[in-house]
Amino acid sequence: MAEEIDNLWLAKHSLFCLLSKDRYPKKAWAVFAESFAPLIYSVPAFLGTTLARADSYSRPFLDDIWAEELGVGNSPSHPVLFESFHRAATSSWGCFPDIQRYGITAGSAMADLCGSGPWPIGVAAMLAHEGQFPVAYGGILENAKRDLGEAAGFFVVHSTADIQHSSVAQLLLQYSVEKGIATEAAIKSAYNSSTDVLRRLTAHAWEALEWDHKSMS
Numbered sequence: 254m255a256e257e258i259d260n261l262w263l264a265k266h267s268l269f270c271l272l273s274k275d276r277y278p279k280k281a282w283a284v285f286a287e288s289f290a291p292l293i294y295s296v297p298a299f300l301g302t303t304l305a306r307a308d309s310y311s312r313p314f315l316d317d318i319w320a321e322e323l324g325v326g327n328s329p330s331h332p333v334l335f336e337s338f339h340r341a342a343t344s345s346w347g348c349f350p351d352i353q354r355y356g357i358t359a360g361s362a363m364a365d366l367c368g369s370g371p372w373p374i375g376v377a378a379m380l381a382h383e384g385q386f387p388v389a390y391g392g393i394l395e396n397a398k399r400d401l402g403e404a405a406g407f408f409v410v411h412s413t414a415d416i417q418h419s420s421v422a423q424l425l426l427q428y429s430v431e432k433g434i435a436t437e438a439a440i441k442s443a444y445n446s447s448t449d450v451l452r453r454l455t456a457h458a459w460e461a462l463e464w465d466h467k468s469m470s
Contacts, residue, residue: 263385263451264392268459272393281462282400283346286339288458291356292363293335297323299360299367303375308434311372311425318418321410334407341404355457362450366443373426373435374443380422381447386411387419 263269268285271277300319307315316325324330343349367375390397391412397405429435 261388263389263455266389266455266459268455268462269389269393271462272396277396278462279400280346282338282342282397284349284352284461285458286335286342287349288352288355288454288461290335290339291353292359292454293356294332295360295364296332297330299364299375300379302364302367303372303379306372306375308372310428311376314421314425315372315376318421331407331410334410337404338401338407341401349461352457352461355454359450359454363447366446366450370439370443371429371435373429373440376422376425376429377440377443378447380419380426381444382451383422384419385451387413387416 264273268281272281272285300322304312304315304319321328322331324333363378366378390408394405394408394412397408426435426440430437430440
């Protein structure tokens with residue numbers, strides 16, 4: 254799996270290239286927030302499904318790497334951090350509830366995928382996303398801090414945390430193949446399906462910006 258993961262495709266997407274530039278329409282933050290909100294808010298659901306299926310070996314690792322995602326301990330969950338960003342972006346640059354349907358579709362697809370097999374399927378599905386975020390979010394971090402202030406915390410966290418998450422996830426997937434818990438083919442299929450979910454959602458967010466390009470400011 255490790256050699257097949259392209260950690261740059263999301264950072265190279267037009268939406269993230271735009272948000273990494275010196276000048277861009279600030280509405281892009283609100284469109285991104287509205288598109289991704291339902292997916293981010295559903296993360297505890299599909300992580301919970303995977304954790305419920307974990308075995309005695311994988312459970313401690315998953316508990317540890319996803320503790321921040323689920324808000325275990327003193328840190329706010331990642332959906333809570335995203336809500337701060339979501340609220341700041343939409344209050345400043347407008348609400349676009351119509352495009353939330355793309356995130357709803359993505360969240361449902363991820364929940365179905367994580368529930369479609371043993372725990373390695375859910376781990377592979379999350380790896381397809383988590384492997385992208387450090388590079389993609391790191392590239393827009395300075396602009397996020399400037400435009401969003403403290404509400405940029407979601408991007409600050411994901412610029413670093415998911416590096417460790419991805420490393421542990423790959424080791425767990427290798428273990429699962431060696432132990433016959435899941436086949437390499439099934440893991441690759443889940444990874445690719447999850448990648449497709451993220452690609453479609455990001456494409457829809459970009460299309461929403463293009464549809465409204467004349468009024469962007």
